[in-house]
Amino acid sequence: MAQFDTIAIVGVGLIGGSIGQAVVEGGLARRVIGIGRRKAKLAAALRRGAVSETTTSIRQGAGAAQFIVVTTPVDKIVEVVRAVAAVCPADALITDAGSTKARIVADLESTAPAGARFVGSHPLAGSEKTGVDHARADLFRNRVVVVTPTARTCAADTKRLRRFWSSLGAKVIEMSPAEHDRAVAATSHLPRLISAALAAATPEKYLRFASSGWDDATRTAAGDADLWRSIFASNRANVLKALARFEKTLAALRVALERDDDRRLQQLLKDAKTNRDSVGN
């Protein structure tokens, strides 16, 4: 059952393409317009069935939509949402898929055109692989999507947004932009930073001995460096706080190892296992 007649998606990479594919396959909208700057990428999205039509014009694409999802890199989101808000219908709902929320939401609340209906989203799904070729209609199924309304958001908009992500199979969680950023600093940004440190700290001559443990622990370090640099930069204070917690725990492990303190070492390893086992996967 279609919630919107027309949905526009700005940016047809892994996330935008997967949203489009889920909407197209689920018949959740009559038209799914892919908006982007590069025609080759738009053509690829069309071929994959991730969108039903494409345009390089935000005016043309967003002007016709009741719901617009902006999936550009975090450092472009504010600018693109403003451009969308300037041309979309007055009651159209706008969201994004950025990995950080506080700065984006605050910037938009102070600078977006009056009456723009923006509510932030962050689907906790993705992969070290990028591009529409890796898009999957089930990317959001059983994954958490955080939506971040504020005191200025109208409740009906939050409800529409929650309903949209739920229709993609996601578990929707509502929280403030600041609390969201603290949480993902610990569970997404810090792991990415640790993964990079581990990969960079491994001497080249030993890489051929990489265990499956090394493979897993460094997997996200294969992700796009530029994209991650901008994510870290936009959540710097929280990432540094999460990093301080990590460094403290690591130092405790180091001291236990230095002192040959088997009991303490085992206790720390057990604490880690308890947290890990509670998550699964």
Added chain:
Amino acid sequence: MAQFDTIAIVGVGLIGGSIGQAVVEGGLARRVIGIGRRKAKLAAALRRGAVSETTTSIRQGAGAAQFIVVTTPVDKIVEVVRAVAAVCPADALITDAGSTKARIVADLESTAPAGARFVGSHPLAGSEKTGVDHARADLFRNRVVVVTPTARTCAADTKRLRRFWSSLGAKVIEMSPAEHDRAVAATSHLPRLISAALAAATPEKYLRFASSGWDDATRTAAGDADLWRSIFASNRANVLKALARFEKTLAALRVALERDDDRRLQQLLKDAKTNRDSVGN
């Protein structure tokens, strides 16, 4: 083509069971004797086809074998190899599958019965899952197995051992016990320690926001705490050196983030990606 008439495997968990299964399925020996203390585990190995017969007696199992693989936890290997050497035929070859080599090999060279033919092995395969139920005949296929002969090893024994692991599909690499321990400290033990620190440092209230990046980066923290404690303890100096390298790289990332030094941050992330991409998987 059978290289040995009878192979004995002490310890029928993930590694021992997978070796047995590969030998049985490949017809690499006429008899595969599983040796262990717990009858229920031996029965499970037999049911899975990981061994062709079982015994709780080292004398009975090893006494009949031309090749014996000891797959007990690292802190039990020396003791078990000595027991095997005391009862096996004089020309029988003994190896282990321990994650560290220097201490084990040195202990055995100074205390094993004269004439015992022990050459160390470390298959770089495994999983956070343990037990014979997860055993797979292809566990070693295209994985590295390090063998660690010393000046006292006879060349024919090393050759027999290399041939055995090759017949299981492994890529065999020969190096000294000390060099092996330095390598795996960086590529296996350190990742396990980092993974534990990350899992333990994640506040419980944020666990429900675990991204696939967190899942990957902490996967090995689900492994057995006791097993890993003894691995770390047996390779302490090298793990601490690898950890010092990691802490230095992590500090460089932290400083770049603190100073908002985008260029430096991006360079470090790119170095990490280069190492990660060169490994694949």
